Structures are given as C-alpha cells and as structure tokens.
Amino acid sequence: MGTTDSKLMESLDAGAVQPGSDALREFVAAIAAGAAARDRADADTRDAIALVRAARLGVFRVPSAEGGGGATLPQLFELVLDLAEADSNIPHILRNHFAFVEKALRARHLPQYQRWIERVHANELFGLGASELGTQNIGDGDGLARLEPDGSRYRLTGTKYYSTGNLYFDHIIVNAKTPDGQFVGARVSVGQTGVDVRDDWDGIGQRQTASGTTVFTNVAVEPDDVLVLANDVKVPHQATFAQLYLTTIIAGILRRIAKDAVDLVLRRERNYYHAVAPRPADDPLLQETIGELQSAAFVAEAAVLNAAGVLGDAYKRALAGQPDEALFVEAAKRSAKAKVVIDQLALQSATRLFDVGGASAAKQSAQLDRHWRNIRTIASHNPALYKARVLGNHALNGVPLPAAAFF
Template sequence: MTTLETLDVPDCVATAVRPRSAELRALLARLAQGEPDREHDARPPWEQFALIRQARLGALRLPAAWGGGGASIRELFETVLDLGAADPNIAQSLRNHFLIVEGRLRAAAGAEDPLLARVLGGALFGASSSEPGTPNIGQREQAHSTAVTPDADGFRLDGTKVYSTGNLYADFIVVSAGTADGATTQVVVPADRAGVIHEDDWDGIGQRLTGSGTTRFSGVRLAPEDFLSGQDAWSDKGSAYPATFPQLWLTTVIAGILRQVAQDAAALVRERVRTFYHAPAERPVDDPILQETVGYIASAAYAAEALVLDAADTLDASVSAILAGDGNPDLDAAAALKAAKAKVVIDELAQRAATALFDAGGATAARRGAHLDRHWRNIRTLASHNPRSYKAQRIGAHLISGTPLPNGAYF
C-alpha cells in the first residue's frame, strides 16, 4: 500500500526557493506565462504546479536550517501578493497547503515530522474538511459525516467533502473525519490512493481553475501511519483567532489581482490608437481623463497592498510570539481586526477598480479575446468566501461595545 512514508515525489532542487530571491522572481514569471489563456480555455495549471514542486515553493515557510525557504509571515504574504498577480488560481490553490504547514509548525513538529519531511521534498498538501449540508459553517467544533471505521486488519475512510480547493493538484490530502466513538480525527492519504475520487465540478464564475470541487472517499484503506500523529493539521494551536491566516490569504490574493489590473490599465491606454472626436486629447496617452482612471486604479492597488502587508506584519508578530511559546491574545485579536478591516475595504475597492479598467480601455477592452473580465470575476468570487457586510458589522460592534470578534473558521 502507498502511504505517507512510501509515496515518491518529483525530483527537486537542493534547497527550497527563498523569499525575495532571483529564483523566486523567475518562478513567478514562469507561472504568469499564459495565465489569461489558461483561464479562458479552462486548462488546469498542471505544468505550473510541476514547477512549484521542483522549486519546493511549498517549503517556503520552513526553517532554512531544515532546507526550507526560511520565510517570515510577512515574506510569505509578499509572495502571496506576487502569486495573486501572476495567477490567482494558483495562489488560492496553495492556501490549504500553507495552512497545514503553519499548523504543523505551531504544533512544534520538527523536520523529522513525516508531513513536513514530505513538504521539504516538494510535496503539496490539500485539505478536505467542509461537507455538504452543514448548517452553520465555520464553527471551531464541527461534526463530520465522513467517517473512519475499523475494517479487516486496518481502517477505511468513507464520505464526501466539498469546496476541496487545491486537492486536484495535491500529492496528499489531510481529511477531517468522525470516528465510531464520536471524536474527530485527521488522516493523511495520498491523493491518488484507490478510492479517492476527485470531481472537478466547481462551476464558479471566477477562480475556475482552483480545483474547488468535490472529493469523495469510497472505502479508502488506512494504515496506522496515515493518522496525523494525534495533532491537528490546522493552525489553531496557541492562537485565539486561527482563521486570520487563511482569511488574510484570500484578501492578499485579491490585492495581487489588483496589481495586475493596474498594469493592464496602463498597457491598454498605451496601446490605444483610436479615441472619440470629443475627447480632451487627440492621443489616448495624453488624455487626462484616461490618465486619471489609470491613476485611480494604481492608487487602489497601492492601498490594497499596504493594507494586507500591514495586517501581515501584525500577524507575523502574533505567530512569532506563539512559536516562541509566549502567545499573546491581544496580538492575535489585533491581527484578526486588521485582516477583517482590510477585507471590508479591499473587496469593494478591487471590484470598483476592476470595473474602471474598462473605462481605460473602452470597447476594445470588452472583447472576449482580451480576457480582461477575468479580473472582476476572480475578485468577486474570492470576496464571496465570507460576506464583508458581516465582517463590517462585527468590526462596528467591537469598536462600539467591545464585543469580541468571532473566532471560528470564517473570520
């Protein structure tokens, strides 16, 4: 049986790619190549994920002494920004992997940990937690109909998970499941093990290549070593607000898209040769209205990046305290509040800027062949993960009355 210990991983470079390095910039450039056409043609980025494995990007947060990238939280989120600009589908697809890695780090797992050892070797991890029909999503304690049950000389896994973002590209999947005694366990199974069924049935208007469909487990055989060492994979150890990391990730991807929107807006105006007879300038590049439009979009992109990186700095301080064994609930709350405020502002700002892009380009920008509608669709889809109206209300209640912020999975 193929297990966590025996699955082969692709050949990788000797050391994981480092943050802010020339190698990382080269990787990002390769990931960006062909992104509009991939999105338009609905072609999953298989080759791009092979490059990610080869560069061991998944080990970016692991200590350099282990052979990892040695990135801080701030440097990780800088990379998420870059990924969002290069290919937001890839950026979102990697979120669960880095959430799992962060969880193992917070659980004080070392380089000898089987999961982290695989990450150091280039493997990528997905997650299966959400289930259809759950009435109150996001609670920290969730019952799972997906079940681990005794079977012959081992165990078996059966059930259905939804919104399986990234599983299509993963080497392993961390699955949350119920047990016969009513407890919750987590198992790690190779993504290609017999009985693991990936259904690429996500039909959203945006982020269409994230593999966010259904994952089914039908009689998947489990060995004792497939159970996750009695430790949760998720990054909630020591943190009062464990969802700040994954929520800020999504907002940062939006900020990355907005960076690309600004670049596309400037390019549209530079390349325009026609204008209206009643325009204020003969050449589009000299038109003050178009200049103002591009300036607004660029300013929105700058503001979005500043907001997410400021929140990342506070999250960095919070995580550093946790890893040092000196967790600070006040820092946790400050990071959660900044991430929530950033989302409330950036969701609206980004959608307005992605619409203003068409003011810069005119009818030419609306051609299907230009693929520029993907920016708005991707932003709108990412923003829909949890309503900004709920976040704004909770921020207001906190500031007015001191009401604690929610600490479940979607805040």
C-alpha cells in the same frame, strides 16, 4: 496543452527558492507567462504546479537550515501578492498547503506532524477536506465524513466540497468523525484506492483551482495518520491566516488591474471625438482614472502587508512558546478591516478598467473580465458585510470577534 520550460525547470531544481532571489522572480515570471493560456484552457495548470514543485515552493516557510526557503510570514504574503498578480489561481491552489505548513511548524512535538512534515521536506503538497453540505452553519466543523475502525486500520467514507487544489496535490488532511463522536484529522494519499478528486468546479472565476468535490469511499487510513483534533495545536483566531491569504490574492489581482489599465491606455491610438484630448494618454479623465486605480492597488497592498506583519509577530511568539492573544486579536481585526475595504475597491476597479479601454477592452480575447470574475469568486468565500457588522459591534459594544472558522 502547454508544456513546462525545461531550462527553467533545470534552474529551479537546484533547491528551494529564497525570498527576493532571482530564481523566485524567474519562477513568478514563468507563472505570469502561462496565465492567459491557462485561462483559455489552452495550457494545463499541472504545468504551473510542476514549476511550483521544481522551485520547492512548498517549503518556502520551512527554515533554511532544514532545506526550506526560510521565508518570514510577511515574505510569504509578499509572494502571494506577486503570484496573484501573475495568475490568481496558483496562490489560491496553494493556500491549504501553506496553511498546513504553518500548523505543522507549530506542532512538531506531535508525532503525526513529525511524520507529515517529513513529507513536506520531500517536496510533497498537502490539501484539505473540510467543507461539507448539509450542516446547519457554514464553518461549524460538524463534519459528516466517517472514520471507522477496521481491524488494525481505519476506513474513511464521506464527501467534501470546495476541495481547492486537491487535484494537484499528494495528500489530503480530511476532517471526519469517529463512531464515538470524536472529531479527527486523517491523512490520505490522493492516489490511493477510494479517493476520487473530481474536477467539477463550475464557478464563474478561479476556474483552474479545481475547487470541486472529493469523494472518499472506504479509504484505508493508518492509525499513525489520525489526529484527534482536541489534541491538535491551536492558536487564537487561527482562521485569520486563511482569510488574510484570500484578501491578499484579491490585492494582487488589483495590482494586475492597475497595470492592465496602463497598458490599455498606452496601446490606444485614438480617442472619442468629444474627449478632452485626441491622444488617450494625454486625456486628463483617463489620467485621473489611472491614478485612482494605482492608488487603490497601493492601499490594498499596504493593508494586507500591515496585517501580515502583525500576524507574523503573533506566530513568532507562538513558535517561541509565548503566544500573545492580544496580537492574534489585532491581526484578526486588521485582516477583517482589510477585507471589508479591499473587496469593494477591487470590484470597483475591475469595472473601471473597462472605462479606460474602450469597446475593444470587452473583447473575449482580451480576457479582462477574468479580474472581476476572480475577485467576485474569492470575495464570496466569506461576505464582507458579516465582517463589517462584527467590527462595528466590537467598536461600539466591545463584543469579541468570532473565534471559529471563517473569521
């Protein structure tokens, strides 16, 4: 297994990395340097998460005055792009933590979040236990996990799936149901008795995200760590953050594809005998393909950052106590439009990468198939065809966008 660069750890341990800083660039470069080994399972993803902790990336969005990175929401999405280009598994692992921090920043007046965000300040990471099998509709929130009274405490029992990142985290916010029918969020520690985070994810892509099963068996939960979800802070289209985040990861992979394509052509020393030019870099067909891949990456990046800018404005207004529903709706529309186009662009680009590389690009050692596998896996979280239908129905008939999870 790989080990973490101790010199880099020492430089990062000075404090939370700031947007645009040398320390942040050094951190992203270190993530990129270990990506191939992690994909081959020759290095441990925990080493990358150790770098995340050393950089105090968990407080990237926390105000600088509180010891955080002080990043704006668009700056967070720029970081997601950079990390996805380096290794798409790492930003995917962190998605639930960053989504939790966004909620915590808006909900400081609630005592639960006051306690929980102190743990974020202490450089601890939060995961999520939400998805379950057996519900009628994906994302309907009708969780089967049970939270039952036990003297002065509660006991949590249930099974959650697609538990991205929980294996690497400190805490999990678990969606559950009480005997009287209330939906709640309960904080448990990953290491406490009865919490079993299983590394059983067998997806074709995003293999290091540990997106497997988490089983809770009679887990003790303190009353202070239970929040009735009806009392939670909500914003219109609150799933937009998580959805746009995933599309941004795909845009980052697309940026990597464009760079890999250039490297492939420049490394090639020979061309097909019937090609237009003997030197691959002088071949107009390859030049055209490279130009199209570069353009696809540019458009994808522009689209997600455009949507992130609107979502950032919406969050700013909400934090100031003046939420603007129209801004949230616009952010949701832009996020959905970006996904519909970027998913297709990225999958096409991941295939066209092999057109510029020749047979050697298909070698297992090149690991270029990981781009298609990772894009396909992320895009499958919420198929674009459903988003496209909703956007079309909205444009034609004025039907509002869905407001629940997964949109």
